[in-house]
Amino acid sequence: MAAARHRTLDFLLGGPARGEAVLAALRPVFQERGMAESLHIWPDHGCLATYVSAHGSFANVRIYPHGLVSLDLQSYEGEGEGDAQAQEGDDSLLDQVEARMKDLNRDGPGKVKRLPPLVRGGAVDRYWPTADGRLVEYDIDAVVYDEDSPYQNIKILHSKQYGNILILSGDVNLAESDWVYTHAIMGSGKEDYAGKDVLILGGGDGGILCEIVKLKPKMATMVEIDQMVIDGCRKYMRKTCGDVLDSLTGDCYQVLVEDCIPVLKRYAEEGRAFDYVINDLTAVPISTSPEQESTWEFLRLILDLSMRVLKQDGKYFTQGNCVNLTEALSLYEQQLGCLYCPVEFSKEVVCVPSYLELWVFYTVWKKAQP
Amino acid sequence: MAAARHRTLDFLLGGPARGEAVLAALRPVFQERGMAESLHIWPDHGCLATYVSAHGSFANVRIYPHGLVSLDLQSYEGEGEGDAQAQEGDDSLLDQVEARMKDLNRDGPGKVKRLPPLVRGGAVDRYWPTADGRLVEYDIDAVVYDEDSPYQNIKILHSKQYGNILILSGDVNLAESDWVYTHAIMGSGKEDYAGKDVLILGGGDGGILCEIVKLKPKMATMVEIDQMVIDGCRKYMRKTCGDVLDSLTGDCYQVLVEDCIPVLKRYAEEGRAFDYVINDLTAVPISTSPEQESTWEFLRLILDLSMRVLKQDGKYFTQGNCVNLTEALSLYEQQLGCLYCPVEFSKEVVCVPSYLELWVFYTVWKKAQP
Structure with a gap:
């Protein structure tokens, strides 16, 4: 499915982050891919490095001084062969960043968190938050019906495991x-x-x-x-x-x-x-x-x-x-x-x-x- | 809970995006908040505007030429009164961006999607992907037990609705x-x-x-x-x-x-x-x-x-x-x-x-x- 894929990777270092050391470790991962850096340094709030590739991908490395390093990588991907390669490329970028962060922090009590990519702007919307406001992704693979009635928006979406799901004005009503x-x-x-x-x-x-x-x-x-x-x-x-x-x-x-x-x-x-x-x-x-x-x-x-x-x-x-x-x-x-x-x-x-x-x-x- | 909150807002315009017009509409929302812009324009891939505030927040507006505009806003927030205000401020920024995008696109078939914020680097991890790889957020509000045994990492986390949940090396095993x-x-x-x-x-x-x-x-x-x-x-x-x-x-x-x-x-x-x-x-x-x-x-x-x-x-x-x-x-x-x-x-x-x-x-x- 053609969509922007937004990958995230977070490190909680368990101690203060040394911004220059983190950037020195991670910079080569982006440079190898020809991604150009722009750097913003706050006096008291750490720094933000933004990397852009020639093909439209971009990444943010945000280093919070108390010890959180967050990486975001966003790429637009279609369904062709080149896109599958691009996805692999993005995954390997995250692998490398993860490895380097672990190496940098090998004696610390750090925690790493890598979430499944957010799929943004695709033809099929897989995110239908719960009534109590949590972010959940469904296994939706097709839009079966999508119409506005005089009363509401009516969607019927196909879920692999739940069958067709009726969604009225954004609320999951009932699945088969x-x-x-x-x-x-x-x-x-x-x-x-x-x-x-x-x-x-x-x-x-x-x-x-x-x-x-x-x-x-x-x-x-x-x-x-x-x-x-x-x-x-x-x-x-x-x-x-x-x-x-x-x-x-x-x-x-x-x-x-x-x-x-x-x-x-x-x-x-x-x-x-x-x-x-x-x-x-x-x-x-x-x-x-x-x-x-x-x-x-x-x-x-x-x-x-x-x-x-x-x-x-x-x-x-x-x-x-x-x-x-x-x-x-x-x-x-x-x-x-x-x-x-x-x-x-x-x-x-x-x-x-x-x-x-x-x-x-x-x-x-x-x-x-x- | 002190953590970085990452808000997203996406517009699928239903037609090509005019980058300059979108930026002209959105720029004042960031300028009003004293957020400084850096702009990257690709020859064929649209543009990326990055905005940084004096307090360490940053935002990306990525305009894909075929008609996707994605906004990311990341702020580190604690639990104090000022932080509650900051959260409201971030929500109102998204409200304004949403209103301006709808205004800009008022005759188009556009779709807007705003997800619950991703909570990143907090003490309590609420994201435990499903076995089939989907992103799901749990209503976890406390870490009850977190130890490494010789065999695995053992977590017991408290969910408001499911009771305590046993998570072994990242896999949700069983809840009460x-x-x-x-x-x-x-x-x-x-x-x-x-x-x-x-x-x-x-x-x-x-x-x-x-x-x-x-x-x-x-x-x-x-x-x-x-x-x-x-x-x-x-x-x-x-x-x-x-x-x-x-x-x-x-x-x-x-x-x-x-x-x-x-x-x-x-x-x-x-x-x-x-x-x-x-x-x-x-x-x-x-x-x-x-x-x-x-x-x-x-x-x-x-x-x-x-x-x-x-x-x-x-x-x-x-x-x-x-x-x-x-x-x-x-x-x-x-x-x-x-x-x-x-x-x-x-x-x-x-x-x-x-x-x-x-x-x-x-x-x-x-x-x-x-």
Whole structure:
């Protein structure tokens, strides 16, 4: 894949860095490759040497006086034979720098760290940070679908190990490997859906609907706002949705392509009552900042309306967020105390394969009437 | 945590980059901060602008003529109040660059990518690449144990979501969250260990031994070469090993702190026969290069000796490797055809929480005698 490859190599020396000695040791590695040096020396902050090659590669050696030496090497590489050679050349440059630094520091307690190269500006984006803000690289090798709907950007990317992954506006939603997500948001196998009335909010990937239909409900109604999510998943997430999205109605299910708020309001007015409401709309908002207040209000509204259409002995299932986002999850749990009726809840922590972080799921039910 | 923070921001413009226009738009962002520019222009490869601040930060703007603009900003930050301000300052620099690039490219199909900052040279290392070579950041917040034994480097690091993680010579071995690993390498709950003779090769974290002892075997023998792994895990991986490592012998188990090869040879000579052999020594070697031949030979030797001490109707369990490493796994499966007796095998793919990749486990058994 044509892209800039950014290699890094760091040395923590375990003692002060002698800038001149480090540069004297490393300079020949760059000179051998015809890379020209520019040097900046700070009075109190060490130095920065920049090296440029004739072919457009460049490197930085940053020497921090307390004992960190960081190397960055960035090269643009395509897919040709010369590019494979260039990649090998870059790896060997790092090998040489590493060897010389180890040699220079052979009696010290130094640590070396070399990360897999960052791939920058390629046609396939492999970096989809976790909900708790960590940098993670996926094994994505192809863009299967990439469209903007009126509501969001919809990507379906192919991962070697997880199958196709649905990514909505940059958030990893679900991969074909993630049956455990669907299982968890349906109550982890502890519920009997046969003959029941089920309402699914969102869920455009069809995973929940597909599993529930197998369990012979009386009627499962799914309300998904975005036709393009349904269309993309019908075509490219078939391990998740099976054939359930091939038609918007079936023996025991219907899909309404609508905003769920007016639907919920209508159902509440009509006095409809469901055995199960499954909210697959969105994770708990990460931010607790005032700007996110509207998101929290939306979330409370959905929760409140959902409780209004839920039978007294019904259950409401939803995802929370990454288990590390304790503040956001607490705030969510506080919201549960502010609904029109008193509720109780339980939570479960689940490992969803493609998420690369542990995820919290909630079960909410109406408190028994005295 | 005091460390260099390396921020990146990339723009894929969707068309050729006009270097002068990009620089003219971005230059004021750096000038406002008193960062001095050095410029390198290639005849055919675009340009590189380097900016240095008085406080030791530096930035690179690399403009590739086909339409990639990459920004790198590296600053050393501690934990003081001024450092928090400096972090905000760096974030706002990226915000401004992003805004100006979007403005410059407002009619184009451009894409912008901003990753979580790389933390370089900190006391706590959060980057432990997957077996298939991807860059992943863990939520590690403390070094619990870090020692070199005669055999390997042993680290136990604390992850907020996974609990303590055992890392041997840079490889993530097991976290306290990873009961599913232990479950899988014991046959995924399908075996009856009661009254059985079990041999565990490696397994110094005590996870397998702890689970097997609960199932009342006749005798479980664990052979682990590294006393320091046992000591570290006894102290810091108690969610994994319980109290089973508090003593090296118990009612129905013993731990031999020895190299397993001579032990296996001795058992084979003595005609010992186990119901289960569980090999928790090492993953399948990733590399299939000739330099790794000795690792493969070691692996074949272990396999062969294990089969010699396995009852005719016994089972051998082991981990394979990341499901993506298809070549290495195939080579491993070929080895299974080269043992002293014919064997059959099955495999299972499991999601081990802290691995951040799907993992293959093998069950091997002797072919029924005709």
